[in-house]
Amino acid sequence: MDKEFNQSQDTESRILQAAEKEFFEKGLAGARTASIAEAAGVTHAMLHYYFRTKDKLFERIVTEKMNMLEKMVLSAIGDNNLPLEDRIRQGVEHHFDFIAANHELPRFLVNEVYAHPERLEMMKVNMQDIAGEMLNNLQREIDEYAAKGLCQQADAKMLLIDIVSLNVFPFMAAPIISEITGNTYEDYDGFLAIRKKENVETILRKLKIH
């Protein structure tokens, strides 16, 4: 009987999908379980049948998204098999593309971490170990280049913050930026392409790679 997907699977995932949208848009407090159920096309009771409580459903979404936080940040460090300039270029571009494909994620995570910093603590060991290792490698490489006069000396941590800031903020503040610069949303894709190049350039010039 491969007619259709399992109906119950479908219901559960449709609730999850509707919940993600509602929680992203309105936050935990602003979201309504009745609205989520309606958007998912199921009765309200089904939501509680599958996830028991609103909090548990939210928890489920947050956990899923928290797992993307690492990638969201660390992808900017790039592939360490490449020469430094290519590595930086690739890191910035991949990171930019990841954010563009998940442009609602940063606002959601920033709000959630602000509201519940303890959630971040749970990931502490894991996160710092991986990040520390990657940052040390990058720092060593920058030091080597700088020693040979091939680039400006730089702090790898600061560089990471630079990249993430330049890539993420324009998405979070997109409506405000459109407003101030007078950009219309019509040429938004064009704006993004230019922005991506700009960010690569900004970082490379900071490093003065020759």
Place this chain on the structure above:
Amino acid sequence: MDKEFNQSQDTESRILQAAEKEFFEKGLAGARTASIAEAAGVTHAMLHYYFRTKDKLFERIVTEKMNMLEKMVLSAIGDNNLPLEDRIRQGVEHHFDFIAANHELPRFLVNEVYAHPERLEMMKVNMQDIAGEMLNNLQREIDEYAAKGLCQQADAKMLLIDIVSLNVFPFMAAPIISEITGNTYEDYDGFLAIRKKENVETILRKLKIH
């Protein structure tokens, strides 16, 4: 009778103060009028006596903060009586200081504009006129410098986005950044001082001002 401030004035402003804190922390939906009243040290009914509804009270805070949005962005453009390098340096530093002194403001405004983009429309004419004028002036100056080979050609709008991104994002994502870089909050002021210099440098190198 200059013994004390007018008691009613005091009540009103204490409600406003408590409301700002509650709304910044929890958003409109998450805030409770009873909590605000308690934090302000007045009975719950007083809140409604002074501001009628929760929405009107929120509106009052949002309007106040929306008026800071312009300064939040445009202060980064700097004083056009200064030579370009000093102007940029001053703009970045002033903007950084403004954000540091109002580090909760960006998250609040980003969320509010996301939830109600129409609010931004209301400021449209005003904002674009001022920003357009300032950006045109800055662009002209950059063009002149670039023509003389004194700096790299650059788009003033992109430069503004660069500055705001570099200055604002680290405050919004402060807990996450601390987590990843392993910074403790103890040396946070030191971190901020370094960060401010970094941002000035990043922008100046992008422009390659000689």
Place this chain on the structure above:
DNA sequence: ATTATCTATAGATCTATAGATAATGC
């Protein structure tokens, strides 16, 4: 037998106001 779904509603939470009382300023 178990899993999924529905209708109907209990119970919790929160905003807002009614109505009484005290303080303040002409």
Place this chain on the structure above:
DNA sequence: ATTATCTATAGATCTATAGATAATGC
């Protein structure tokens, strides 16, 4: 007389569950 404050509660909104019924998989 007007303004500010309090207590008590109505009324709205929302989450969660009870209890009945239909669908599914051994």
